[in-house]
Amino acid sequence: MTDEIKRPSRAGKEILNASKPQIERLQRRLFLRQGLSLGALVMLTGCDYGSLAENDGLDRLLRTMSGFNDRVQALLFNPHRLAPTYAASQITKPFPFNAFYGIDDAPDIDPDAWKLEVSGLVSDKTPWTVQRLRGLPQESQITRLICVEGWSAIGQWSGVPFRAFLERIGADTTAKYVGLKCADKYYSSIDMATALHPQTIMTLDFGGEPLPGAYGAPMRLRVPTKLGFKNPKYIQALYVTNTYPGGYWEDQGYNWFSGS
Template identity: 40%
Template sequence: MTRLTRRQFLVGSSLGASALALGGCDLLGSNDQTQTILGSAETLTMTVQRLLQSRGALAREFAEANVSPTFRVNGTSAPDSEEYARLREDGFQSWRLTIDGLVERPQQFSLLDLKALPARTQITRHDCVEGWSAIGKWTGVPLGSLLKSVGLKSSARYAVFHCADELEKTLDGSGRYYESIDLIDAFHPQTILAYAMNGQDLSIGHGAPLRLRVERQLGYKQAKYLMRIEIVESFAQLWGGGGGYWEDRGYEWYAGI
């Protein structure tokens, strides 16, 4: 009899629910009962994960020898906006990460600012909702330390990551990639804003100059080309209200593994 590990169980559960949400979106997307079932499955996934492990439990980390020889580029390979082209041309010297919203001290950070802060390096496995995995070595700033530096207001609940890549041309901006996590995952020790991969600055394909690594969730949560982190109380004012580009189109918001 085959025994599933906890990680395999959670990955399978997340993939299955996501596949149902996407594969049947045309037929079932407008069915309120179906949406309720999918929402319940997502809540169950999050509840099970957080019952099985403590808030600070770490995703598995690997040795240097386990780093994958190739690591596929997921999502956008390069944003095509004029703004990003200018940033890329000057080597991201003029790029700034803005942190605002429900914070006491909104701030902007250059890439040099971030690299001057205490860093964390971790070798972890990236699990894509498409079914492939790869192990990479990531270096960056713990997100929690940045959030502490700006001070969160009492109503803060979520960190929203606004990105430079636009996957769908829309007048209202809803086609621009964004993601979000709650503050439990935001302050997790393995949640970092990575500026290096495998000992080198991030490549364009892998999210330069900065990307999110939230190691206990699936690949689509690992937002690339970060421009702004907005701290919010809810997703009500964010485009489709799902908390992310793909979530607005049927993916689960909580993609824990």
């Protein structure tokens, strides 16, 4: 065995020199992230990067692990495998509201005045109205939304297949990411393979009716192959890019890929 193999890494030395509370925090976070290395749908609400500021080495290590997990999940992602679908009798009623704010603080957007801004690596940057989106082919699905907080709910979602929309605007589908900006100051992004997945849709209707305000009207992205926080609501703008866009929760420590 060479000296290089015997010698602890810099990260390893930092761990060995860390205090007991720091070690305990690291163990908890390693446990949470371990499941995600295989694309498991588990939550990362225990990640508190503010507390890790005490030790930059631990912070760098966790961010490196998170990036590694993203790459592993992307390699394991099957763009042809569908998420489970359900019968109408299995729909959750009432379907829960969920956000980082209360329902009374949810955006109230006039669907007749709303326009979707399009930018980045696309050939047609013309804004889209709800009426124009409804003129595109529509699909419906009954799928389960899985939240990092530990609950799940089944709903019926209808709208425009995201692949069809991206093709319509001349998006560069060899690009890495699609970023999304929302009216509630939320933002997120997904990988292009997920954007092109046949079940990823620009949702305009819920339960056969126009999408209610509580669920993201006038348009949200429904991505049944990813955790709930990767399904942004109240979308106002999207862009195609090769520059990593991050996300509201991802920039606070959540695993970016967060899918299966």
